[in-house]
C-alpha cells in the first residue's frame with residue numbers, strides 16, 4: 001500500500017494495527033489514531049504550529065523530575081484527570097465523592113496519634129479537624145487508615161519548601177478509633193497556584209486562565225474490603241471554588257469552617273485561643289467486582 005493522501009491515510013494506519021496481539025492495545029491504538037487524525041483535520045496545523053506542539057510536549061518531559069510531574073499537571077489542567085477519575089468512580093449513591101490526587105501526596109507520611117497537632121510551631125489560624133469513616137449503610141470502620149495533607153497559610157506544601165530546608169509538615173497518617181472517628185489539630189490552609197513556572201503555566205496564560213485551586217484538605221482513606229477513597233474537603237467561601245484550575249470541586253465536598261472563641265471546649269479540653277473547626281463524615285463503598293477480580297488475577 002502506498003500513495004496515501006489526506007483522504008486515505010487514516011484507513012491505512014488503522015489497517016496496520018490489525019496485527020496487534022493484545023485486543024486492548026489494538027482498541028486504544030485505533031482510537032488514538034482516529035482522534036489524532038480528526039484533531040489534525042479540524043485544526044489544519046501549519047508546520048510551525050506542529051513543531052511548536054512537539055516542542056511543548058518535549059518541554060513538558062524536560063520539566064519532569066523526582067519532585068515535579070508536569071505531565072500530570074497537563075492532564076489535570078485539561079480536565080483529563082477528573083474525567084478518568086469520574087469514569088473509574090461510578091460510585092453508589094451516598095458514597096463520598098472523589099477528586100484528583102494531585103502531585104503533593106507523599107507515601108509513608110509520619111504517623112500521628114488522634115488529637116495530634118500536625119502543624120507544630122507553624123503560623124496560621126488554628127484548625128481542629130474532626131470526622132468519621134463509615135461504610136455505606138452506616139457501619140463505622142474502626143482503624144481505617146487516613147492520610148491527610150494540605151497547604152500552609154501561604155498556599156505552600158511542605159515538599160515545595162524542602163529545597164529551602166523545610167521539614168515534613170501538614171501531613172500525617174492517622175488511624176480511626178474503634179467508632180471510626182478521627183480528629184487532629186492543624187492550621188487553616190490557603191488557596192494556592194498549581195506550579196506554573198513551566199510549560200503548563202505558559203499554556204494556562206496563553207489560554208487566559210489562572211492557576212489557582214481553592215483551599216482544601218486532602219484525604220486518602222483505606223479500609224480492608226472498601227474502595228480506597230482519594231478526595232479533598234474544600235473550605236466554603238473560597239473565591240476559587242467555581243474556577244478550580246484542575247476542575248476538582250464538587251458541592252458534596254465543600255464544608256463551612258465553624259469559628260469558636262477561646263474558652264470553648266474540644267477533644268475534652270478547654271482551648272485558650274480562638275480556632276476554627278472543619279468536620280467531614282466520609283462514607284466508603286465496598287470494593288467493586290472489577291477491582292476484586294483484578295486483585296485476584
Ligand code: BEZ
Nearest residue numbers: 076100102103104194246
Ligand atoms: C493539589 O491539590 O495538591 C493539586 C492537584 C492538581 C494539581 C496541582 C495540585
Ligand code: FE
Nearest residue numbers: 102104216218
Ligand atoms: Fe492540594
